[in-house]
Amino acid sequence: MAVYLVRRLMQALLVVLAMSIIVFVGVYAIGDPVEILISPDADQLERERAIRALGLDLPLWQQYLVFLTNALQGDLGRSFVFNEPALKLILQRMPATLELAFGAMFLSILIGLPLGLYAGLRPNSAASKTIMAGSILGFSLPTFWVGLMLIMVFAVQLGWLPSTGRGETCSVLGFIGLQPCSAGLQWSWLTGDGLAHMVMPAINLALFKISLVIRLTRAGVRETMLMDYVKFARAKGLSASRVTFVHVFKNILIPVVTVVGLELGSTIAFSVVTESVFAWPGMGKLIIDSINVLDRPVIVAYLMIIVMMFITINLVVDLTYSLLDPRVRLENKGT
Template identity: 40%
Template sequence: MGQYLVRMLLQVVPVMFLISIIVFVLVHVTGDPVNLMLPETATEEDREILRAALGLDQPLYQQYFVYIKNVLQGDFGNSFHYGEPALPLVLERLPATFELAAVAMLIGIVIAVPCGMISAVKRNTVLDVIISFLSVIGKAMPNFWMGIMLILLFSVSLGLFPVSGRGGVEHIVLPAFTIGIGLAAQMTRLIRSNMLEILSQDYIRTARSKGLREVLVVGRHAFRNGLIPVVTIMSLQFTSLIGGTLVTETVFAWPGLGQLLVTSVNMRDMAVVQAAVFIIALVVIVCNMLTDVVYRYLDPRIKYN
């Protein structure tokens, strides 16, 4: 395992190098940032002076070398929209996104695990049909529509939760449930299908033939072996939430990384976009490594050679 993690860490270098190239190219094909930073009344001389000050008058390969040098020092440049360094601005918003993603994932797990197991154990019953129907509906509903409906019901009509912002526990309930319901719907279907496959295995029939109670058979033997695909989807969903909660964050004005990214893209604030993409990439890599560690814990038969 130790050697495997070392190899994974060494693979981070070429991955981040490729990401740096992609981000650098995308920044330069989106247009000239000087046109955004100066008013329309600015003269061409003013534009050339600013372009020289930003190093945009140099050849493209020289700009890339300067860009990489600064990135290695943690300097992604200054945000012209917010007027401060880009990386601290991204790191300041990251805890809010982590908080929202973690609570949403917890809600999804709390709903999906029992529903998926019950649906598998009670296969082809009325309860199974109801859970399957609700999971399809939950997956089909867009996040922005779900968020608006929750706001209209629990904020506007009942006045139970605030409409927007980040503060106490009451502020995170609606945005977390908006994301968590969709996650729960997807994981419920996965858990059900995986548990159905496991419950038909020989070792499950052997455990039942020994007279073990159904609760022990399902909980001790079937559930743990069924967690590996669930851990996979949880890892993929959590990493996507770090950079993909922008719709929900925008609906609820949640001050996270997604909302910052949307604003920066609209304003062509590429220093912030570059920093955000790098941070999201690092989070994805770390989550993948942790997922492999969890695999080894759940199934000791898995070897990393």
């Protein structure tokens, strides 16, 4: 186990290094931020001063080495636009995105698993057919449109839920009363008002994932129900609920965990549409703005953080496999 973890961490380091080169070169190729950052009226001298100040006069490989040296010391560069450390900018926005992504994931499991299980166990019932038809809608309706409709119905027409923003926020330490709410990383889910603000964006983000989990679970259940070991479990005289929730359920969790893990990563990284519709001040909004003005340090820092996040999620998923399926032997992987 320990050997496996160390090996995985080494691999992760290599992936991060490779990604940093790809990201850096890719962003370099997009265009010259100077054109956007410096006013067109500036003269040649001002331009050159600015270029030197941003470190853009060095050749690419030197820029990369500077970046790498700083990155190893925890400095991912300063934003050209905000003149603040890129990492700080991103971390400030991170709680908003994380709570939205986890909220959506939570909803998709909470709703998707039971519905999928039901649809798999009774494939021919009217309720199951409704569920499956609904999941097709969940797949195909565009996120932005659903978001707008949610706002129109629940915020504008009914006035039940707030339409935009994060509402009241609080820090974890503040929530348990150790320090004032305003200190530390701010979370919406710790306050009632914040939760009310989260409901619609989380549902909006979850809709696709709910559909995905429903279809995966249903397919898994239908496949597993035909297996001999399920029939054998029934031949042992076990109750239907024991067969379903122990024998079938544990077997269908593996594909569900895989997909939910991958989806969690991409939700955190690319929930920009939902964040824009609900004016949710998360990382997605920040990265789009940064790309528009070619704020290279922020783009690079963001992508590096996302890479590490994916690596972490994949590791957690692999560790979960070994819990779920005894045939997965971690020691033998990666050799």
